[in-house]
Amino acid sequence: MDYTPRQIMALVRADFKNEVLQSRTIWLCASCYACTVDCPREIRITDILYALKQRAIQEGVYPRHFPIPVLAREFAAMARRHGRITEAYLVLKLFTRTNWRALLRSWRIGLALIRTGRFRLRPERIQRLDELKAMLAATASHSSQSSFPPAKVT
Amino acid sequence: MKYPYFPGCSLRGLGRAYEESLLAVLHHLGVELQELEDWNCCGATAYMSVDETQAAVLASRNLARAERAGFSELLAPCSACYLVLNKLQHSIEQFPDIQQTVQRALAQANLNYRGSVRVRHPLDILLHEIGLDAIRERVVQPLRGLKVAPYYGCQIVRPYATFDDAHQPTTMDQLLATLGAEVVVWPLKTKCCGGTLTGTVPEAGLRLSYILLKEAQRRGAHVLATVCPLCHFNLDAYHAEIEHRWGPIPIPTVYFSQLMGLAFGLAPRQLGLHRNLVPFRFPSEPTVACP
Numbered sequence: 001m002d003y004t005p006r007q008i009m010a011l012v013r014a015d016f017k018n019e020v021l022q023s024r025t026i027w028l029c030a031s032c033y034a035c036t037v038d039c040p041r042e043i044r045i046t047d048i049l050y051a052l053k054q055r056a057i058q059e060g061v062y063p064r065h066f067p068i069p070v071l072a073r074e075f076a077a078m079a080r081r082h083g084r085i086t087e088a089y090l091v092l093k094l095f096t097r098t099n100w101r102a103l104l105r106s107w108r109i110g111l112a113l114i115r116t117g118r119f120r121l122r123p124e125r126i127q128r129l130d131e132l133k134a135m136l137a138a139t140a141s142h143s144s145q146s147s148f149p150p151a152k153v154t
Numbered sequence: 155m156k157y158p159y160f161p162g163c164s165l166r167g168l169g170r171a172y173e174e175s176l177l178a179v180l181h182h183l184g185v186e187l188q189e190l191e192d193w194n195c196c197g198a199t200a201y202m203s204v205d206e207t208q209a210a211v212l213a214s215r216n217l218a219r220a221e222r223a224g225f226s227e228l229l230a231p232c233s234a235c236y237l238v239l240n241k242l243q244h245s246i247e248q249f250p251d252i253q254q255t256v257q258r259a260l261a262q263a264n265l266n267y268r269g270s271v272r273v274r275h276p277l278d279i280l281l282h283e284i285g286l287d288a289i290r291e292r293v294v295q296p297l298r299g300l301k302v303a304p305y306y307g308c309q310i311v312r313p314y315a316t317f318d319d320a321h322q323p324t325t326m327d328q329l330l331a332t333l334g335a336e337v338v339v340w341p342l343k344t345k346c347c348g349g350t351l352t353g354t355v356p357e358a359g360l361r362l363s364y365i366l367l368k369e370a371q372r373r374g375a376h377v378l379a380t381v382c383p384l385c386h387f388n389l390d391a392y393h394a395e396i397e398h399r400w401g402p403i404p405i406p407t408v409y410f411s412q413l414m415g416l417a418f419g420l421a422p423r424q425l426g427l428h429r430n431l432v433p434f435r436f437p438s439e440p441t442v443a444c445p
C-alpha cells in the first residue's frame with residue numbers, strides 16, 4: 001500500500017490526481033464498507049475508492065501488472081460477453097495474464113476444487129444475451145461527466 | 155410459502171454447497187424457491203471498479219425481470235449479490251439520474267423497472283418470516299457441544315443494515331443457538347476475509363483470513379459458520395496455504411445452512427458437506443464425517 005486511505009482522501013482534496021490514480025492503495029480496497037459505516041464525517045470512502053478505480057481504468061493509468069485491476073477488467077469482460085461468470089475460467093485468465101507461477105503453485109487447489117465439483121468447466125451463459133448487449137450498448141460511457149476530484153468527496 | 159430466488163454465479167460454482175444446503179433446509183421448512191428466469195451476473199465488486207453506469211445497468215436487468223415476473227421480493231443468498239442488488243435499489247430510489255440511465259438501457263430490451271422489488275437475505279427470511287419457533291420444531295439432532303464462531307462478513311450488514319446491526323449482528327447467533335449449538339463470543343463477526351485479495355495479493359488477503367481462523371481457534375471454536383461463498387472459499391480452499399504460512403489451525407468453515415441441515419437430520423451429502431476441502435466433523439463422534 002503506497003498511501004493510507006486517509007492520505008488518499010487528503011490527496012484527492014488537494015488535487016494530486018496522478019498520485020491518486022496511479023496508486024496501488026485504491027485497488028487494495030476490498031470494498032468491505034467498514035470505514036464507510038464508521039466514518040464520523042460520513043465520508044463514503046468505499047464509494048469514492050470505487051470512483052477512483054473507475055477513473056484509473058478509464059484513463060488507462062492503473063498499475064499494469066498489478067493483478068487486482070486485471071481481475072476487475074477480466075471479470076467485467078466475461079460478464080459482458082456471457083452474462084455470467086464461470087469462476088474456473090476467470091481464475092485461469094487472471095493467472096495467465098499476471099502470474100504464471102501462481103498458477104503452477106495453485107494446481108493442487110484447482111484439482112481439489114474440480115474433484116469436489118466446485119470448479120465447473122462448462123461455461124455459463126444467459127439465454128438472452130442480445131437483450132443484455134442492447135442494454136449495455138445504450139449505456140453511454142460516463143467519461144464525459146466525470147470530474148476530478150469525484151463529486152462524492154465533500 | 156414460495157420465494158423468488160436469485161442464485162448468482164457463485165452458487166452454481168464455488169458455492170454449490172450453499173445452494174444445495176439452503177434449498178434442502180428451506181424445503182424441509184415448507185419453503186420452495188422459484189428461480190428468476192435467465193438471471194445474469196450481478197457484477198459483484200469487480201464490475202463496480204470498472205464502470206459504475208454499466209454495473210448498475212447489468213444488475214438492473216435482474217430487478218426488472220423479477221418485477222415483470224410479478225415478484226415483489228427477491229432472495230439473494232450470496233453476500234455480493236445481496237449488496238449489489240440492494241445498493242442498486244437504493245440508488246434508483248435516491249438518485250433520479252441513475253434511475254433515468256437504467257430506464258433508458260432497460261427500454262432497449264423492452265424492459266422497465268418501477269422499483270418495486272425488495273431484496274432479501276436468507277437470514278432475514280429465516281428469522282423474520284419463518285421464525286425461530288418453526289425452526290426449533292424441526293431440530294431432531296441438536297448441535298449440542300458444537301462451538302461455532304458466527305461469521306457474517308462484510309456485505310450483508312454494511313453499508314445498509316437492513317435486517318441486522320452493522321456492528322453487532324445477531325441473527326445468525328440466534329439461529330445457531332436455536333439449533334442447539336454453542337455460539338462463541340468472537341469479535342471478528344463482520345471483519346473482512348480479504349475478498350479476492352487472497353488470489354491477487356496473497357500477502358495481504360491471506361493474512362486477513364488467517365486472523366479470522368486464529369481468533370476463532372483462540373476462542374475455542376470448532377467450526378466457523380459463514381453466509382458467503384467468497385468467505386467460504388477463502389477460509390476453506392486457502393486453508394492449506396494459510397496453515398503452510400502460519401502453522402496448523404484445524405478449523406473448518408461451513409455454511410450456516412449446512413449446520414441447519416445437520417440439526418434437521420438431513421444427510422451430509424445432501425447438504426454438500428462432501429465439497430468442503432477442510433472436512434467438517436463433530437467434535438466428539440465422527441458421525442457426520444463425509445466420504
Ligand code: SF4
Binds near residue numbers: 046049
Ligand atoms: S471499504 Fe474496507 S478495505 Fe476498503 S478502504 Fe474501507 S475499510 Fe479499507
